[in-house]
Amino acid sequence: GENVEQHPSTLSVQEGDSAVIKCTYSDSASNYFPWYKQELGKGPQLIIDIRSNVGEKKDQRIAVTLNKTAKHFSLHITETQPEDSAVYFCAARNYGQNFVFGPGTRLSVLP
Amino acid sequence: DAGITQSPRYKITETGRQVTLMCHQTWSHSYMFWYRQDLGHGLRLIYYSAAADITDKGEVPDGYVVSRSKTENFPLTLESATRSQTSVYFCASSSGTGRTTEAFFGQGTRLTVV
Numbered sequence: 001g002e003n004v005e006q007h008p009s010t011l012s013v014q015e016g017d018s019a020v021i022k023c024t025y026s027d028s029a030s031n032y033f034p035w036y037k038q039e040l041g042k043g044p045q046l047i048i049d050i051r052s053n054v055g056e057k058k059d060q061r062i063a064v065t066l067n068k069t070a071k072h073f074s075l076h077i078t079e080t081q082p083e084d085s086a087v088y089f090c091a092a093r094n095y096g097q098n099f100v101f102g103p104g105t106r107l108s109v110l111p
Numbered sequence: 112d113a114g115i116t117q118s119p120r121y122k123i124t125e126t127g128r129q130v131t132l133m134c135h136q137t138w139s140h141s142y143m144f145w146y147r148q149d150l151g152h153g154l155r156l157i158y159y160s161a162a163a164d165i166t167d168k169g170e171v172p173d174g175y176v177v178s179r180s181k182t183e184n185f186p187l188t189l190e191s192a193t194r195s196q197t198s199v200y201f202c203a204s205s206s207g208t209g210r211t212t213e214a215f216f217g218q219g220t221r222l223t224v225v
Contacts, residue, residue, distance in 0.1 A: 006153075034213050043201055043216030044154070089153060098169065099144070099203075099214055103153040 002027040002094050006102030013080050014110050021105045023090035024072040030092040033066060033073045034099075038087045047088075048075070080109045114138075117202050117217035124192050124224055132187045132220045134202030142205040143185040144214065145169075145177065147198040154201065160185055192224045 003026040013019050025033075031052035036044035050057045050064045050073065057064050061080075066073040077084055090102040115136040124130045134143065145157040156169030158177040166177050174196060176188045185204075189196055199221050203214040 032212075036216075041219075043203075043218050045216070046213045049213060098156060098159060099205075100156070101146075101154040103151065 002030055002092055002098075002100040004090060004092050004100050004102040006090050006105055008105060009103065010106045010108070012108045012110060015080060015082060017080055019075075019077045019080055019084070019107055019109075021075045021088055021090070021107070022072060023074070023092075023102050024070075025092040025100075026071065027092065027094050028068075028071065030094045030100075032093040033064070034091050034093075035062075035064060035075050036089045036091065036101075038089065038104075040086075044089055077107075080107075082109050082111055085109045115202060115204050115215050115217045117200075117220050120218065120220060122220060122222050124222070126193060126224055127191050130189045130192055130222070132189075132200055132202075132222070134185045134187070134217060136183055136185075136202075136204040136215075138204065138206070138215075139182055140204035140206050140215075141182070142214075143179065144203040144205070145175075145185070145187045146201045146203065147171065147196075148201060148219075149198050157187065157200075189222075192222075194224050196222065197224045198222060 006023045034049035037047045038044040050066050061078045063076040087104045091099045118133045144159045146154040160166045160179045163182045201219050202217045205214045206212045
């Protein structure tokens with residue numbers, strides 16, 4: 001089955017700096033890769049996603065890149081702000097319609 | 112209320128008791144999922160359902176039972192709760208139109224088994 005790895009597990013950056021979180025997946029059949037942000041006491045919320053026929057997608061300060069050959073995708077947050085502090089999860093979706101999640105990255109943006 | 116709701120938000124139960132966590136969505140999404148979230152393990156799939164009366168096991172199904180008689184509801188039952196089932200449980204739903212649609216999560220149920 002699908003396996004998703006995510007690094008780093010924790011990340012601290014200064015406000016205004018960039019943050020990068022990387023994920024790898026194992027199943028070449030996966031074709032949808034969402035990123036979720038989870039704030040304390042809340043359920044995960046989608047922040048950006050990318051499909052297998054696209055190499056990069058950007059939404060304001062957030063971007064995601066996908067390398068299907070290498071089976072990895074990354075989340076890039078520029079000009080980080082304190083409200084970006086949260087746990088971020090990557091996921092991959094396969095033919096079975098299941099989402100397989102990475103273990104999460106705790107991002108802290110220091111003022 | 113529109114969206115996906117879980118109840119209760121918090122539950123404390125004793126070892127050996129049966130407990131049911133409720134999940135309701137108003138979008139008529141085909142797919143529904145139950146995940147548990149534990150420190151160091153991220154989100155692990157317990158069960159999922161592709162449509163009413165269709166359910167299948169995920170990564171960690173032992174000790175859990177699900178049913179889906181109506182599209183909008185997907186209850187999760189712990190038949191005989193154990194301390195290892197102390198966790199935060201998230202329900203999610205997703206449209207069935209293709210494989211490339213996001214999952215929407217509920218607010219979670221924090222379950223403590225004592």
